[in-house]
Amino acid sequence: MSQMNLLQAINNALMTAMEKDDKVVCFGEDVGHFGGVFRATSHLQEKFGRARCFNTPLTEQGIIGFANGLASQGHKAIAEIQFGDYIFPAFDQIVNETAKFRYRSGNEFNVGGLTIRTPYGGGIRGGHYHSQSPEAYFAHTPGLKIVVPRNPHQAKGLLLASIRDDNPVIFFEPKRLYRAAVGDVPEEDYELPIGVAETVREGQDCTLLAWGAQMEVASKAAERAEKEGIDCEVIDLRSILPWDVDAVVASVKKTGRLVVTHEAPLTNGFGAEIAATVQEQAFLHLEAPVNRVCGLDVPYPLSHEAEYMPDETKVFEAIVATMNY
């Protein structure tokens, strides 16, 4: 075990993956010698050479197109998109190509070896284009897996699992926690399962569901609720696609209540899918509607960031409202 922050855990996972498997290759804007603008790929080029860790030209559609080709050739391609906000030029390559490569070819070819890493999320005074949480844009796309860690331990274990999973994975890294989240991380190689939620706090009254950086907010809201005598169960979804319906529904059947929170705007965010599924599968158990605490339906703002964000007090109020419904 060592103490690592989230960035170090990611760097450690990349090191581990590259050491163990010659086929692992890392690339993206500034990821080479410089080690990436956040330094997630520090020392990889030094250790594994320019052929396996390199800068690309500044073109996200090219990076993912190149990665699709490289993965279909048999390499484990780890492509970095410098900010989640800049993943959209690659949207066609991801949604029309990555996601459909195996299906459309009858598995003659696939890009199962591809992992796309990208920092996401707000709270860093980044405004429109350094703050977005784009997971829901991809959640409507069969063929992709989507994973979001909340702490260093998860980051390493889930990233290693993503790299080795024989399906393309988008790995969203909560950049607000890059240096802020610090914790024990095993030095050795380990994987955490994709598609399995983690219950981080058991409770009887209300289920709270989140992922990534928003888990911190959810947990604090649960503590605040506890002071008011409300016993929350807090679940970290960890994977958006596939997502752990069974775990969430089981919890809601127990508590009768669900509050979901994410940073992205409310409308058609992934909270919508969760609410839609839960109201269907736990209909007779729900004591109150599934309550979504999300960003407002506006582009991510700078000077009103605090007001836009689904913070602890908003989640707490939603818990109370749900209890009192």
Added chain:
Amino acid sequence: MSQMNLLQAINNALMTAMEKDDKVVCFGEDVGHFGGVFRATSHLQEKFGRARCFNTPLTEQGIIGFANGLASQGHKAIAEIQFGDYIFPAFDQIVNETAKFRYRSGNEFNVGGLTIRTPYGGGIRGGHYHSQSPEAYFAHTPGLKIVVPRNPHQAKGLLLASIRDDNPVIFFEPKRLYRAAVGDVPEEDYELPIGVAETVREGQDCTLLAWGAQMEVASKAAERAEKEGIDCEVIDLRSILPWDVDAVVASVKKTGRLVVTHEAPLTNGFGAEIAATVQEQAFLHLEAPVNRVCGLDVPYPLSHEAEYMPDETKVFEAIVATMNY
């Protein structure tokens, strides 16, 4: 009044818009002299000249980028994307630029004059890339409006409204109905309101909600249900963004039940948003969970198209299941 098919109605709307306003300009792949691969832009170049109706090079990101610039300059830009499946290379220009142009500049600049027309949907033996219904990918994006007509009368009235609306609109045209849907269309200029749903059939037992080509399926399922003594209320949403929450919720409060159907895959489709909102706003009125009848969570298939599609029998069965819940 004349009899027109859906394509003719669109062509007629474009003619009307271009005649009335010099600032209206139409462009896209093959839309010039040839009049578009579906002939929606027939005779526009002939009538209004090459400067106002023209072919572009084959680049969707360029088409929308160009359109954003032209609209911000003060023209009414109508950009065609040849198939909805090919809108993704323009995703960044739409989601990061079009949608945020006004907000990010404090309305110093805006692209309110932009309308993006694109054929969408399945049922034409088109496989993965000539069948998709991508509306949900855009529904998570504040700043956009999204409109889908179901018949020639709507097509003309909603397209004219979209062109003149001072916000960017994506106008999805149900290509399966291009020639199949025929109806009376006024020769004169008229607009139908954006953001307002239309109740096409009143009923007491169960609300059925759809848009575009899927309205046909919903209406047939309602007829079938009627034979079983189930009285459905059928609503055409018409606009996905903004959507008419009040009309839908009012109907559900009356019937106590909702079946939503769309062609796109289930997970995080726009049905998810509808279910999430309705369970929240009509919680105490719901006699059964909101039931979503959608495409399966797979890329759009060719030889299993019939099985994939949310057809009349599937919607009918969902109505029955909802009644018997």
Added chain:
Amino acid sequence: MSKSIHKPGFVLGDALDIPTFKVLKQDGTLYKGAQEPEFDKEMALKLYDDLVFIRVLDERMVGAQRQGRIPFYLASLGEEAASVGSAGALKPQDMIFAQYREQGALRHRGFSVDQFMDQCFSNERDLGKGRQMPIHYGSKELNYNTISSPLGTQIPQAAGYAYGQKLDGLDACTICYFGEGAASEGDFHAGLNMAAVLKCPTIFLCRNNGYAISTPSAEQFSGDGVASRGIGYGIATLRVDGNDLLAVYAATAAARAYALEHNAPVLIEAMSYRLGAHSTSDDPTGYRSKDEEAQWAKKDPILRYKHWLTNKGWWSDEQEKTLYAEHRANILAAMKAAEKRPVPTIDHLITDVYDEPTPHLRQQLKQLKAHMRKYPDQYPKTSGRLDA
């Protein structure tokens, strides 16, 4: 940046005037100074066989679409030499990324008449499991990456694939075909630039056939074709007469050698003309003249090549007749057989979305099957074999 000037002067768009490489005249004789290709008679006849097969196939399949037997088809009439000639100069281990009009390259690799038919009829023997429209072929065995409809997407993919081949130290490169229309996509720019900077052994072969559906190349770009862009990326570039199989062959052979020797991409622009409609959904009378078509029909690449074969004494009218007759018979027989084969079972609606169907997908399939049992007539293609 070597030179300086002290008055503002523009370098104009015509600064490059890239010549066209030609070997064979239309009468089958060689241009002065041109060389015979390096292949022997057997290869020469194999290439001719490929050309004729594709021409017959295209003709029959366009007919089959008219009869409503398949939903769609796309012919390569007039452009056969570009794909057959280039594929001929490659090695079997080289990967092919095609656009959609390169059935000639696939045929050359050995895709069988049955395989063509099974794909076009979306039956259970289609390697793609009936999921894509006709002509979206692919074969792992033949190193032919499955075709995808969105234009240009294969271009950066081909760069990435070639990079992987280089990393693996293989004696193999990647060829990437695309039309002059597709070359307007952003992915073209990304792919060529990345291949140049990352030193990927990729042969980019642009089929410039004058049109992208109805859009003539004059409305597609203003530069000197697609070739002139190669120079901007620092890529070795060659323009070739695409209707001249010998020239295409020699150009591709040179490109392959260059790509592998320098670990670098090459761009070839093959000048040709789409003699038929864009696809069975298209009617070119709306956008070009019969006269223009007639001019190009005179430059038929198959006829030109046949003249050469005949001049060499390798081909006779007798052989010609037999060859066409044989291909026609084989294609018809294969068509009939393919048409009768059922579509894949409904289980394949959910396979290959992921490496293994997720529980969620299994659940969706289960519900679907239950529904199909109730309404079997609604799903005639698959409901008879729900438990297959």
Added chain:
Amino acid sequence: MSKSIHKPGFVLGDALDIPTFKVLKQDGTLYKGAQEPEFDKEMALKLYDDLVFIRVLDERMVGAQRQGRIPFYLASLGEEAASVGSAGALKPQDMIFAQYREQGALRHRGFSVDQFMDQCFSNERDLGKGRQMPIHYGSKELNYNTISSPLGTQIPQAAGYAYGQKLDGLDACTICYFGEGAASEGDFHAGLNMAAVLKCPTIFLCRNNGYAISTPSAEQFSGDGVASRGIGYGIATLRVDGNDLLAVYAATAAARAYALEHNAPVLIEAMSYRLGAHSTSDDPTGYRSKDEEAQWAKKDPILRYKHWLTNKGWWSDEQEKTLYAEHRANILAAMKAAEKRPVPTIDHLITDVYDEPTPHLRQQLKQLKAHMRKYPDQYPKTSGRLDA
């Protein structure tokens, strides 16, 4: 396609060797054969004022960021001549689409020191209503389209904007600035090709400053810079010494005349060097040498221009001192004032998403306000003015 060759020969990446246009030597004298610019003393001094203002502004704002007063800043140190010189050659009615390092052009247009500050401090007077990070300026009045962070997106937009100007018959064109890194984006390809084919009067000005964050241009492209690509699109192209204000001015003046006369785009590649960090989030010691920086520091564009002014007898040390002192004082005063102004009221969280807030957004705002009333301390910037 005029010429034919009969042996396969590649045109190599170095086929074009585009020269660099230079007027002024570092000592402020002119190259032989070079011409004085067309502007008078007043204009010459105005341009110098712009250069110095920007240099002082950048220095102060980088400092302000270090002190935590603003979250972000991005300087144009070493590249001031490229944006000031080009903007100087334009007319006020010409539209500017900038990347983010062209504060010089904006200053030249007349953006006031207060306006710079209000934007950087995201206060209620920011024209962008405090929604974007510092340096994302924009002004309708000054024909400066608001900056957007995603790279390259402004390139096709500039083509479309210019097309609209042409349709309206205006005596106006559009200039579009971007870095050599951004030129790798697909939008670059789309924008330049569309501008060429659709004949848009657009000046594409690439600031090639050697780096895209840490990535040197050698890892960005292999061709002869960005200029060589222009030829491929059939665009008149010119490379200029970006540290030579007189050359940039003359090049842009020529480009404007060409664009409007021919209704056609022009590409200018301005060669320069980013002397400072990419932004306040960056530290260049991780990717380049002090020595390299020192080499370029010697080519300071402001100093070079000052030498010219001095040689002409238009500038003195005295004036120099006053100018710097004045700008420093003004900037400091404006900063203090801007810092004190509140952010926009919370109502502006939902304005400008659409032309009018939708009922749905009004509802979200109403709920938010109710919440803020309950937890005012949580939202100190706005909760005091909920009913403003």
